[in-house]
Amino acid sequence: MPLSYAADSSQALPGAATLPLRPWRWGLVAAGVVLAHAMAALWLVRHRDAFAPDIAKPPVEVALLTPERIAREPAPRATRTPAAAARAARVRREKAPQHVLQSIAPDAPRAAAQSPSADAATAASTRQGNASATTAAGGASADGAGTAQDKAVGVKFSVPPSGNLNYDTFYNGVQNAPGTIQWTSDATGYQIVVSVPLPFVGTFTYASEGRIDAFGLAPERYVERRGRRPEQVTTFDRTAHRIAFTRTSATLALPDGAQDRFSMVMQLASLVRGNPDAYRPGVTRNFYVADDDSGETWPIETVGDETVRTAAGYIGARHFTRAPRHAGDMRRIDVWLAPALGWLPARITQTEPNGTRIELVWRGPLAAPGAENASAQMTTGERPDVVPGPVPTREEP
Incomplete structure (x- = not known):
């Protein structure tokens, strides 16, 4: 049996070798493979964003801020100064009618000469009190830099x-x-x-x-x-x-x-x-x-x-x-x-x-x-409603 199988096999091989070879078929297959790869590559290039991971892109810069002077709230000492100035102005205003009465006295010329200065002092004190009350500064810094106008402006x-x-x-x-x-x-x-x-x-x-x-x-x-x-x-x-x-x-x-x-x-x-x-x-x-x-x-x-x-x-x-x-x-x-x-x-x-x-x-x-x-x-899920000091109304995320 093995000998006959070998004989049959030897007879079948020459018949298979006589099949005609078609090289153009292999060329078509190779061209198809290349075209398929090219189309796949082109599709991936056009749709690569669909496979990209979700990466947070940095936001576009809107502004670059540098250190600036701040608009500070009045310090306790600064709040007392306008009150003292207001009291002084009120005292001067209460004394103002006395100067008017003295203007008809025999020493009217001297009283009249003093009255403008008193009125000027009253006006100056009033202006000083208003300026101190409206300034946003919290008192001068240790080096004393900045005027009242500088303190009133800033971030x-x-x-x-x-x-x-x-x-x-x-x-x-x-x-x-x-x-x-x-x-x-x-x-x-x-x-x-x-x-x-x-x-x-x-x-x-x-x-x-x-x-x-x-x-x-x-x-x-x-x-x-x-x-x-x-x-x-x-x-x-x-x-x-x-x-x-x-x-x-x-x-x-x-x-x-x-x-x-x-x-x-x-x-x-x-x-x-x-x-x-x-x-x-x-x-x-x-x-x-x-x-x-x-x-x-x-x-x-x-x-x-x-x-x-x-x-x-x-x-x-x-x-x-x-x-x-x-x-x-x-x-x-x-x-x-x-x-x-x-x-x-x-x-x-x-x-x-x-x-x-x-x-x-x-x-x-x-x-x-x-x-x-x-x-x-606190238990899981509770909101942080109690916080130290005065805080703004809680916002929902």
């Missing part, structure tokens, strides 16, 4: 009310113990302390304190302590107009409106509180920010209104970002300011140059000393 600026906020913290995406932002402000100064506890490392603490001058928040001392490492201090010397560091012996010039890393957040919040409509998507404001060993200009861009998800529910907020400015720049800061919180931060993410990412997400206000933490009483 709108409203410092957030004092309050202690509780935040959920995340380190490289892993949730840790809650952190806090303790914010204190008044007509003359401010203080902010940010605490972020990290496991095995310790608590990261960032503290900034200073006063309020013609350009808004004016840091005087910024302290940064990371866990068990020694603290690093940045000093803003307003007298010498220099910025000094403990980490390096180098000093920098102190420009108007200079901020540290966290006073910049509150400076931005104060500007947005003053005029929210001015910060449309794409509007970018430059801040000169001093770190623990250097300083540079940070362009903070308005991304737009978004919804922040928190443990207590959803909060409408306006997103601001400092994106990388050049290749290899790993530092990034994103801030979401919420109207329901008086434009205080609902979320902050900070990416360090080494890629470390620290995130704070609003959890609720802290209760008064000795009381139970108010944020612990």
